[in-house]
Amino acid sequence: MRKEDDRFGPGYEGEPLTVTRRKTGRVIAFRVFSASVFFCICWIWFYRVTVPLETDENRTGLVGFMLVLEIWFGLYWVFTQALRWNPVWRLTFIGRLSRRYGNHLPRLDVFVCTADPEIEPPLMVVNTVLSVAALDYPPEKLAVYLSDDGGSELTFFALAEAAEFAKVWVPFCKKFNVEPRSPAAYLSSTATGLNSAAEEVAQLYREMAERIETAARLRRIPEEARLKYGDGFSQWDSDATRRNHGTILQILVDGRKEKRVTVPTLVYLSREKRPQHHHNFKAGSMNALIRVSSKITCGRFILNLDCDMYSNNSKSARDALCILLDEKEGKEIAFVQFPQCFENITRNDLYGSMMRPGKNVELHGMDGNGGPIYVGTGCFHRRDVICGRKYGEEEEEFEEIEEITEPEMIKALASSTYDENSQWGKEMGLKYGCAVEDVITGLAIQCRGWKSAYLNPKSKAFVGVAPTNLHQMLVQWRRWSEGEFQILLSEYSPVWYGQGKIRLGLILGYCCFLFWAPSSVPVLVYSVLASLCLFKGIPLFPKVWSWWFIPFGYVTVAVNAYSLAEFLWCGGTFRGWWNEQRMWLYRRTSSFLFGFIDTILKKLGVSESAFVITAKVAEEEAAERYEREVMEFGVESPMFVLLGTLGTLNLLCFAAAVMRLVTFRDGGEFQRMSLQFVIAGLLVVINWPLYEGMVIRKDKGKMPMSVTVKSVVLALSACTFVAFL
Numbered sequence: 001m002r003k004e005d006d007r008f009g010p011g012y013e014g015e016p017l018t019v020t021r022r023k024t025g026r027v028i029a030f031r032v033f034s035a036s037v038f039f040c041i042c043w044i045w046f047y048r049v050t051v052p053l054e055t056d057e058n059r060t061g062l063v064g065f066m067l068v069l070e071i072w073f074g075l076y077w078v079f080t081q082a083l084r085w086n087p088v089w090r091l092t093f094i095g096r097l098s099r100r101y102g103n104h105l106p107r108l109d110v111f112v113c114t115a116d117p118e119i120e121p122p123l124m125v126v127n128t129v130l131s132v133a134a135l136d137y138p139p140e141k142l143a144v145y146l147s148d149d150g151g152s153e154l155t156f157f158a159l160a161e162a163a164e165f166a167k168v169w170v171p172f173c174k175k176f177n178v179e180p181r182s183p184a185a186y187l188s189s190t191a192t193g194l195n196s197a198a199e200e201v202a203q204l205y206r207e208m209a210e211r212i213e214t215a216a217r218l219r220r221i222p223e224e225a226r227l228k229y230g231d232g233f234s235q236w237d238s239d240a241t242r243r244n245h246g247t248i249l250q251i252l253v254d255g256r257k258e259k260r261v262t263v264p265t266l267v268y269l270s271r272e273k274r275p276q277h278h279h280n281f282k283a284g285s286m287n288a289l290i291r292v293s294s295k296i297t298c299g300r301f302i303l304n305l306d307c308d309m310y311s312n313n314s315k316s317a318r319d320a321l322c323i324l325l326d327e328k329e330g331k332e333i334a335f336v337q338f339p340q341c342f343e344n345i346t347r348n349d350l351y352g353s354m355m356r357p358g359k360n361v362e363l364h365g366m367d368g369n370g371g372p373i374y375v376g377t378g379c380f381h382r383r384d385v386i387c388g389r390k391y392g393e394e395e396e397e398f399e400e401i402e403e404i405t406e407p408e409m410i411k412a413l414a415s416s417t418y419d420e421n422s423q424w425g426k427e428m429g430l431k432y433g434c435a436v437e438d439v440i441t442g443l444a445i446q447c448r449g450w451k452s453a454y455l456n457p458k459s460k461a462f463v464g465v466a467p468t469n470l471h472q473m474l475v476q477w478r479r480w481s482e483g484e485f486q487i488l489l490s491e492y493s494p495v496w497y498g499q500g501k502i503r504l505g506l507i508l509g510y511c512c513f514l515f516w517a518p519s520s521v522p523v524l525v526y527s528v529l530a531s532l533c534l535f536k537g538i539p540l541f542p543k544v545w546s547w548w549f550i551p552f553g554y555v556t557v558a559v560n561a562y563s564l565a566e567f568l569w570c571g572g573t574f575r576g577w578w579n580e581q582r583m584w585l586y587r588r589t590s591s592f593l594f595g596f597i598d599t600i601l602k603k604l605g606v607s608e609s610a611f612v613i614t615a616k617v618a619e620e621e622a623a624e625r626y627e628r629e630v631m632e633f634g635v636e637s638p639m640f641v642l643l644g645t646l647g648t649l650n651l652l653c654f655a656a657a658v659m660r661l662v663t664f665r666d667g668g669e670f671q672r673m674s675l676q677f678v679i680a681g682l683l684v685v686i687n688w689p690l691y692e693g694m695v696i697r698k699d700k701g702k703m704p705m706s707v708t709v710k711s712v713v714l715a716l717s718a719c720t721f722v723a724f725l
């Protein structure tokens with residue numbers, strides 16, 4: 001037999017499970033445009049080196065400063081181009097997969113992580129579990145594991161209730177081909193016109209929800225439930241707390257035992273936690289899940305989900321398998337990543353949570369260069385690869401586990417000390433010690449020779465909850481920027497470790513994220529400098545009528561016009577783009593700066609790592625403001641003081657410059673300073689919601705008085721200081 005035949009398998013030649021598409025015409029147009037911008041960037045650098053500033057005094061220092069900033073922005077722009085240089089789109093053929101494999105699909109283990117029943121309501125968590133339990137997948141091959149880092153009886157109770165309800169829900173979904181398969185999402189999307197079967201299911205769901213929510217409200221598990229699920233509850237010691245308890249492991253449904261399986265295996269796990277041992281947050285819980293599941297179902301593939309990310313498209317597992325099982329391409333692919341989508345986004349996406357360009361452009365671009373990052377949720381992995389298999393090594397054969405003999409032995413795999421002095425968290429499983437354990441783990445896999453694939457089907461595969469207020473958003477980005485910066489400084493840094501292991505385009509693409517934290521400094525300096533120099537009447541850019549103005553004008557207009565066009569092309573609105581620009585600025589001048597400082601302090605050993613879990617529920621009034629797209633401040637935070645100070649400083653400088661212009665009617669000044677007027681003016685407009693929050697609004701979500709006062713005092717002092725300089 002020819003080698004070729006071997007690779008395609010007999011009879012399937014020319015019938016791949018997946019194809020990859022490129023859009024050549026568009027890519028060429030983009031590259032030409034990109035080259036024109038790069039030409040102008042070089043022109044700007046050249047200008048800084050050769051032409052002095054148009055001021056009376058000699059300001060070489062200032063010029064040098066601007067040069068450094070502009071070199072930085074130029075290089076960062078190059079990173080962003082790497083994410084757009086070579087995009088690919090993937091298509092899958094589910095029909096062919098079914099014809100080829102029928103129901104003989106490989107085992108799939110789904111890991112859902114939750115950590116706190118207060119901010120991750122158990123009802124939401126079990127909706128996620130139910131949605132994956134009802135995936136279009138043979139139930140005897142599917143297992144859903146819930147890891148509860150909150151060690152909460154309430155979460156266990158909710159899961160036990162869900163396991164009962166699943167017996168009705170899963171068959172119902174399959175019989176009527178229901179979408180989406182999260183009961184809450186399904187029932188809210190079809191509020192009217194349920195048929196009688198659906199009405200019955202809806203009634204059962206409402207009863208279950210009622211029981212769970214009542215227990216949550218009263219903080220008490222009903223006695224009859226304690227009796228019914230006694231096996232599980234008896235594993236909680238009387239003195240168990242969230243941070244100090246033994247392993248709790250309960251197999252609620254054993255899908256392998258029953259003769260006619262309707263519901264997949266459902267397992268509750270709360271790994272052991274002791275105050276004296278670091279638990280490594282989500283990475284630790286994922287690794288415990290990997291070990292425990294290897295003794296229960298040992299799926300060849302693993303799907304990882306955050307507890308809010310319910311399955312919105314029951315075919316996603318089949319989509320992913322089309323790639324992973326493809327005879328030709330699949331062999332090189334370690335994981336298939338779906339985008340992180342959200343259900344609670346308002347029309348103009350006030351906090352830029354959608355990350356439209358990220359989802360619809362950048363991840364496709366990474367895919368073209370070797371593969372997207374692993375974003376921690378909505379990702380299908382190969383078990384043995386996540387456990388350390390290198391590309392080119394033979395795939396392990398997994399044994400079928402018939403009977404679980406020693407539950408105590410399995411529990412020991414989730415003990416708080418199991419990882420110590422082992423390869424777990426290093427070469428095996430998810431990596432420890434990084435605030436974005438997902439990204440660094442994905443990177444390490446790619447550095448072992450693997451590719452990854454990005455699938456972004458029209459019907460969203462998984463849908464979760466985005467933060468609904470500014471502070472949470474900034475905190476989340478702070479954690480991310482910190483984690484990305486840690487990777488840059490770590491032994492896995494793509495910049496040196498990645499050399500020769502992954503493609504240059506991918507390294508540059510990664511740099512876009514890895515340099516988030518450090519990029520805060522130049523953005524901060526640039527925005528302050530532009531305003532202060534405007535205030536002092538020092539021009540930083542060439543005159544409008546000079547030839548030298550061309551590259552500045554072109555880069556400013558071209559980069560922004562492109563970003564707007566891209567945003568609209570991704571389905572956004574103009575307001576949405578504008579909001580995204582604001583968030584771009586706020587993330588850089590607050591989250592990233594703090595992330596930068598945090599990372600450095602940690603490197604110096606001054607502070608410890610933490611994981612601030614993102615809240616998934618909001619209080620009623622705040623939720624209503626979110627719906628109206630009114631920016632939520634409300635809490636006292638050093639990040640807000642920083643934003644407030646910068647915003648006020650901007651306003652003061654701009655106002656002073658305009659006053660001067662009006663008083664002296666000096667047209668020459670406007671000509672010399674036009675770009676600075678534009679920058680400062682735009683900053684004022686973009687900060688409008690901030691000013692409203694500081695002075696106009698009266699509701700609870702306004703900026704706290706103390707923050708406003710601090711900000712104004714700081715900004716005034718800065719201006720006074722500079723005025724006398």
Ligand SMILES: O=c1ccn([C@@H]2O[C@H](COP(=O)(O)OP(=O)(O)O[C@H]3O[C@H](CO)[C@@H](O)[C@H](O)[C@H]3O)[C@@H](O)[C@H]2O)c(=O)[nH]1
Nearest residue numbers: 113114115149281282285306307375376377435436613614
């Ligand atoms: O000690 C912990 C902390 C968190 N989690 C779970 O991790 C998930 C993600 O936490 P969340 O607060 O929602 O963080 P996000 O910023 O929304 O998460 C993104 O970023 C994280 C890394 O910063 C990744 O772990 C996530 O998968 C990714 O969706 C949630 O299901 C949590 O329950 C744990 O299991 N244990």
Ligand SMILES: [Mn+2]
Nearest residue numbers: 306308465614
């Ligand atoms: Mn989340």
